[in-house]
Amino acid sequence: MDTNLYSGEKKSILYVLGLYLSSTLLLIATLFTSYYFYEKDQLMHDEKETLKKYALKIEDKLSALHEVNNHDYKYPRFDDFKSAIYDIDKNLIFSTFDDDIEELENKFFIKDSKSYLITSLSPYYMGAAYIVVQKETKNLDILNALIYLAIIVVLITIITSFFLVNLVLKPIRENIKLLDNFIKDTTHELNTPITAILTNIETLDSTNCDEKTLRKLDRIKIASMGISNIYQDLVYLLLNHKTSTQNIDLNLSQILVQRVNYFANMANMKKIKFVLEIKENVHFIADKQKMERLIDNILSNAIKYTRKSTAITVTLNESMLSIEDEGKGMSKEEIEKIFTRYLRFDKSQGGFGIGYSIIKSIIDEYNIKIDIKSKQNKGTKVTLTW
Structure with missing residues (x-):
């Protein structure tokens, strides 16, 4: 008798494979997406906390300069980050940025691969009411790893699904063989x-x-x-x-x-x-x-x-x-x-x-x-x- 799969068996295999693979891939995609956004949120949180520490450094420096009240002072600079200060009307006093900040509404934001944090000063050291600190944003390096891992998981899932389908269809094949x-x-x-x-x-x-x-x-x-x-x-x-x-x-x-x-x-x-x-x-x-x-x-x-x-x-x-x-x-x-x-x-x-x-x-x-x-x-x- 023809050893090829019968159309009914082919449909069963395709149906089971489709159902198993689609549900598994949907679960994998959901887990990987959730993990990716979790890591992204965690990175943003770490970036924000780091910028807060940098802002405190600027505030301490400005406080020290304000107490000395020396007109011949030099604005503090750091290797890890850049900063700028603005007055109460949000006019720029001094900046070490390469680009200007167009608006000071958001407390924390990312633009052109740079992270920004805006904090307010009270009292107004050296006439500054706002401090803006800037640093290079860390890259989220897990995307490629997740893609490779997803490919491996999908291949394992496909192999496993074929094994499971053959296991499920074995009694049907035996019955068809008996009938033949x-x-x-x-x-x-x-x-x-x-x-x-x-x-x-x-x-x-x-x-x-x-x-x-x-x-x-x-x-x-x-x-x-x-x-x-x-x-x-x-x-x-x-x-x-x-x-x-x-x-x-x-x-x-x-x-x-x-x-x-x-x-x-x-x-x-x-x-x-x-x-x-x-x-x-x-x-x-x-x-x-x-x-x-x-x-x-x-x-x-x-x-x-x-x-x-x-x-x-x-x-x-x-x-x-x-x-x-x-x-x-x-x-x-x-x-x-x-x-x-x-x-x-x-x-x-x-x-x-x-x-x-x-x-x-x-x-x-x-x-x-x-x-x-x-x-x-x-x-x-x-x-x-x-």
Whole structure:
């Protein structure tokens, strides 16, 4: 059986991975962001406290100069910081700054990678009412470290998530494997009796049979065709990846007519009429067996789910094949899940739920687009375009 992941399993993996990764990454981003802003606030606090100490140094120097009252004084200067003093009207008295301060409203602020602190003086030493101290702001050097750490954590999270997903999906894979093995064994056992039934039905002489017996033979033949169709699907499912594809120029019109005739008895039992709008000599390059499986699955589903005494319209032209029934239809949710292997919406009809899974694999191989339109209690129209 195909060892690739089924679409349902892929969706489960993507869903679990997406949920786990998104929640984990959101938590990581929240923690890292909170830590970054905490460190930033702590840095601002440290900067402010340092500037307060510098401001006290200036105040002490101004106080000493004020008491000496010597007109020949030199404004204090320090290597660690710069300062300026302003009078009560916020006019500059003296400054060691390289740039002017435009406003003295904020007590503490950062501008052009420099930290500023404004404190008031009382009494007004040397006529100064305000002291402004300035220092180079320390760089917050944790951002790069946080980015590297985040990358490492994300990689570990992704690896862990794959491990967890595989652990969670292990029981599902085991169940699918059991189902595949069961189907494989069942298919093997069906081969001989199906061949025997179909061969004997074809060789039966029905000329001497009464009408009641003929009806019984028709029922047996139809039932055998149904079993044969399921058998062919199972064989395709089991062996498709092991057999080579033989793409040839097919007369799709002839194949379509042949497959409609093949299902004629099955349709007659439900008094279903085929309306054929098939253009002659429509050609398509593909593997004959695969195209027959594609057509058979769409036709058999149309017959299976349509009501009695209705019609199935089959249309074919150079770029399109459509099969429309007047059956029970499907909901939007059912159409979205229709290609899921082993999923059956109406369990009363039997089958393994593999028909549309086979259809999907074939149309994907030949780049055929499929459009399914359906209304409940109105019918379903399947359109293939290429």
